[in-house]
Amino acid sequence: MKSKRIGNRTVKLENKPTIISASSVVGPKEGEGPLREYFDIILEDDLCGQKSWELAESDMVKTAMKKTCEKANKKLEDINYMIGGDLLNQIFPASFAARDLSIPFIGIYGACSTMAEGMCISSMLIDGGFADLILSGTSSHFCAAERQFRFPLEFGNQKPMTAQWTVTGAGSVLISPKGQGPKVTHVTIGKVIDKGIDDGNNMGAAMAPAAVDTIYSYFNDTKDDPNSFDVIATGDLGKLGKEITEELLAQRGLDISKVYMDCGIEMFNMEKQDVHCGGSGCGCSATVFCGYIYKKLKNKEFNKVMLVSTGALLSPTSTLQKQTIPCVAHAVIIENKE
Amino acid sequence: MKSKRIGNRTVKLENKPTIISASSVVGPKEGEGPLREYFDIILEDDLCGQKSWELAESDMVKTAMKKTCEKANKKLEDINYMIGGDLLNQIFPASFAARDLSIPFIGIYGACSTMAEGMCISSMLIDGGFADLILSGTSSHFCAAERQFRFPLEFGNQKPMTAQWTVTGAGSVLISPKGQGPKVTHVTIGKVIDKGIDDGNNMGAAMAPAAVDTIYSYFNDTKDDPNSFDVIATGDLGKLGKEITEELLAQRGLDISKVYMDCGIEMFNMEKQDVHCGGSGCGCSATVFCGYIYKKLKNKEFNKVMLVSTGALLSPTSTLQKQTIPCVAHAVIIENKE
Numbered sequence: 001m002k003s004k005r006i007g008n009r010t011v012k013l014e015n016k017p018t019i020i021s022a023s024s025v026v027g028p029k030e031g032e033g034p035l036r037e038y039f040d041i042i043l044e045d046d047l048c049g050q051k052s053w054e055l056a057e058s059d060m061v062k063t064a065m066k067k068t069c070e071k072a073n074k075k076l077e078d079i080n081y082m083i084g085g086d087l088l089n090q091i092f093p094a095s096f097a098a099r100d101l102s103i104p105f106i107g108i109y110g111a112c113s114t115m116a117e118g119m120c121i122s123s124m125l126i127d128g129g130f131a132d133l134i135l136s137g138t139s140s141h142f143c144a145a146e147r148q149f150r151f152p153l154e155f156g157n158q159k160p161m162t163a164q165w166t167v168t169g170a171g172s173v174l175i176s177p178k179g180q181g182p183k184v185t186h187v188t189i190g191k192v193i194d195k196g197i198d199d200g201n202n203m204g205a206a207m208a209p210a211a212v213d214t215i216y217s218y219f220n221d222t223k224d225d226p227n228s229f230d231v232i233a234t235g236d237l238g239k240l241g242k243e244i245t246e247e248l249l250a251q252r253g254l255d256i257s258k259v260y261m262d263c264g265i266e267m268f269n270m271e272k273q274d275v276h277c278g279g280s281g282c283g284c285s286a287t288v289f290c291g292y293i294y295k296k297l298k299n300k301e302f303n304k305v306m307l308v309s310t311g312a313l314l315s316p317t318s319t320l321q322k323q324t325i326p327c328v329a330h331a332v333i334i335e336n337k338e
Numbered sequence: 339m340k341s342k343r344i345g346n347r348t349v350k351l352e353n354k355p356t357i358i359s360a361s362s363v364v365g366p367k368e369g370e371g372p373l374r375e376y377f378d379i380i381l382e383d384d385l386c387g388q389k390s391w392e393l394a395e396s397d398m399v400k401t402a403m404k405k406t407c408e409k410a411n412k413k414l415e416d417i418n419y420m421i422g423g424d425l426l427n428q429i430f431p432a433s434f435a436a437r438d439l440s441i442p443f444i445g446i447y448g449a450c451s452t453m454a455e456g457m458c459i460s461s462m463l464i465d466g467g468f469a470d471l472i473l474s475g476t477s478s479h480f481c482a483a484e485r486q487f488r489f490p491l492e493f494g495n496q497k498p499m500t501a502q503w504t505v506t507g508a509g510s511v512l513i514s515p516k517g518q519g520p521k522v523t524h525v526t527i528g529k530v531i532d533k534g535i536d537d538g539n540n541m542g543a544a545m546a547p548a549a550v551d552t553i554y555s556y557f558n559d560t561k562d563d564p565n566s567f568d569v570i571a572t573g574d575l576g577k578l579g580k581e582i583t584e585e586l587l588a589q590r591g592l593d594i595s596k597v598y599m600d601c602g603i604e605m606f607n608m609e610k611q612d613v614h615c616g617g618s619g620c621g622c623s624a625t626v627f628c629g630y631i632y633k634k635l636k637n638k639e640f641n642k643v644m645l646v647s648t649g650a651l652l653s654p655t656s657t658l659q660k661q662t663i664p665c666v667a668h669a670v671i672i673e674n675k676e
Contacts, residue, residue, distance in 0.1 A: 002467055003466070003467060003468065004467065005418070005468070005469070005470075009442055011468050051659070052659050054655055054656070054659065055659065055661075080343070081527060085447055087428075088653070088655070089427040089428070089653045089654065089655060090425075090427070090447065090449065090651060090652065090653035090656075091447045091651075092653045092655060092656050095530060095651035095664050095666075096651075096656070096661070096664060098529075098530040098664070098666075099530040099531070099532050099651075099664040102529055102530075103529065104347055104527040104528060104529050105527070105528065105529065105530050105666060106446070106448075106455065106458075106459065106527060107446060107447040107448045107455070107651070107666075108444070108445060108446050108447065109423055109428065109429045109445040109446060109447040110444075110445050111428065117444065117445070120444075121444065121459065124462075124463055124466060124468045125462055125463075125466075127466065127468075128341070128462060128463075128465065128466025128467070128468065129340055129341060129342070129466070130341065130343070130349050130462045130465075130466065131343070132343075148655075189419060189442040189443070189444060190442060190443070191436075191440055191441065191442050191443065192433060192436040192437040192440075192443050193437070194437050313428060313429075313433035313434075313437075313445070314428065315426070315427045315428035315430045316427065317392055317426070317427060317430060317486075318392070318428075318430050318434070321389070321390050321392065321393065323393075323434070326433050326434060326436070326437040328433075328436075328443060328445075
């Protein structure tokens, strides 16, 4: 059946691209958080036996991708495409993982929106019949992100309370036109929104307007009811960004408060783990989705979920050049449907 | 009509995604090369009136995207998706261009393979009915690339003869399910190949095996005849990489020598412009395709073309960590067909 665009920005997928498996790998700190029981692998050593954090991150992606295939009883050579990317310059972790996995590779960059971006592209390609199996996933690593975007860890920089903590973790999904599992029913690709925030330690506030734009577009396009969802999950807005998102949506007449969570807040014990505004990084929504949310979908505790991964498209160079932070958010709607 | 996978890696597109317009912007040096008459805009100032090379690169992308829409009489708000990326950290130029153009944005990273990668994704999404108009394009800037990947220009580093010259330029295409223009008939997504080259000044040799893998896969999948093409164009292998590609393909029984060109060699006057092995960068295959090749397709001098943009997925960080260079190549087949 032919899928179609609805309204301005949303695509309704008629051929039921199915998430047949998902898996997650997290670092030691994430493994001490409230979601610990949902993750497949909790690392004892965040270097994964590698010589650098960047290589460790690549190793996590590879591990997550392999685990996802194993769970679905698929071989790596059965996979048509791997779609992935991450925060690091030239998506070092994803590129090196794709080399080792030897799967045709579509590299993407959406900063922390990568999990949803990859799921949007994968679901459309599966829905259109261009592939039988697509692996999509992403990762981030606290230590690699800190030294690239902020300061060397050894410098011991103190962060303001608006800052967030980059999640060490990787998650991936396997999407297929057939098989058992929740289905991707709609995707909404985001516009790049920039409301003038230029503080890299206040990403939640920078990204919130992009989340608002995408969430509002989905509901405006489909006339769907927010309360028909079990969960609407933003990627990594943190405490401040979540408040702003809820308020800006309310101003536009959309109340999502009953079903709204943010992966960055769920990931950590906000009282005890000293992560300021919460978790962030591509790995944040990736592991919360592939760990917690996917498992709740599988066991039917959740039946309709919106994942809105949110990304800040700044670079250290753009920051040095005194530019503000452009942000983007992509939405994937996943439902239990036969 | 339903498109289908052929063989192992190739997708045959049955719904004729059409390249309804294309445009190119190049820097002053490129504007002195042999293809000067084919480019839409030749800059007099490679800063484009901006304060940095990175902002200048973003401006070039924006200009190319707008020009491409104008040529097809389409407004920016009619475009469903912009698909793009570039060489710079966190795809700074593409992200900032997407913000200013306000088109839903799918960010990609494939290093210098970006033009073909974007065209592969765009063509599949158009073919599957997920969009009516997709803008896809990419850019590179000599000065921005040098300081990010090699040395500050002020340092005046001498390059070995295997090195290439990053093209300053941007190109973009507009793809639609209907309208006049050449059609994308097949796409072959590449695997990441790494034969152990670790010298960032010898990219042609590093990337050649990836080009070989993708070109060979297309012909193996389709049983097509190389001599049915008017041109098979690799992205930016340069003199050395082109020789290696031709030889490795010949060893596998595939002779493409009669129709084979490399965009990096065509771009410059190799005798006089002091570019060593030739042009490189995302902008190289982008401007040679959107300028020269597209115009030859439009006026029917060419009727069947394969564009194989080639990318080296190294990062300065991976180089410092003594890693070898993983490479990728994606192929798009474009034909004049009604």
